[in-house]
Amino acid sequence: GDSVTQMEGPVTLSEEAFLTINCTYTATGYPSLFWYVQYPGEGLQLLLKATKADDKGSNKGFEATYRKETTSFHLEKGSVQVSDSAVYFCALRSISSGSARQLTFGSGTQLTVLP
C-alpha cells in the first residue's frame, strides 16, 4: 500500500538557519505530493503541493521538488523564522486510493525555531 516516511524530529534551529525536512514515499503510479503544516492547537493547512514529476511547489519561502527517480519530496527553506515553528506533514494522494482519493500522511516533524 501507499506510505510516506519523513525525517523524525524534533528539529531545532536558530532563526535564519537553512531548513531541510526529508520525505520519501511508496505509491502506485504517479501520486500527487503535499506538505501540510499544523500550528499548535489548530488543524492542518496546505503549505505546498506538486502533482507531477519535476514539479516544484513553493509557498511562503518554502519549496519542495517532486523527484520520481528517488521517490522524494524534501521540504526546504533558506531562512527560517520563529513563526515557522510548527509540525510539518508530508502526504500523498495516489490512484491506488480508489475513488476516495484520500491523503496518506507521514508521521510529522516538529520544528522549533529559536530567536
Added chain:
Amino acid sequence: DAGVTQSPTHLIKTRGQQVTLRCSPISGHKSVSWYQQVLGQGPQFIFQYYEKEERGRGNFPDRFSARQFPNYSSELNVNALLLGDSALYLCASSLGPRGSHEQYFGPGTRLTVT
C-alpha cells in the same frame, strides 16, 4: 468566507460510551472526509463521503460510522469507545472526490476517552 467548522472543540467520554462529532464543509463543497490523528502521529483516513454516499473507508472497525446530510454536513459516530480512540478528529472538505480537488481541513475535535 467561513472555513470548515467542527463541533464540539473538545470532548471527554468514558470507555464504552458513544460519541457523535459534527462537521460543516465550506460552502459549495460536496465532499467530506474524516481523519483520526493520534498524538504524535500523522492523520489516518477514516471515511470519505460525496453527495451523501460513502466513497471510501479506511482500516477502522465497524464501531466507526458516518453519514452526510443533504446540506453536505457530516457526522462521525464512534460506538463502544476505547481508550485508544483518544485522538484529534479532523474533517476535511473538498469540491468533489477527485484527486485534483484540494482538501481543506477544519480545526478538529479533541476526544479524550477515560
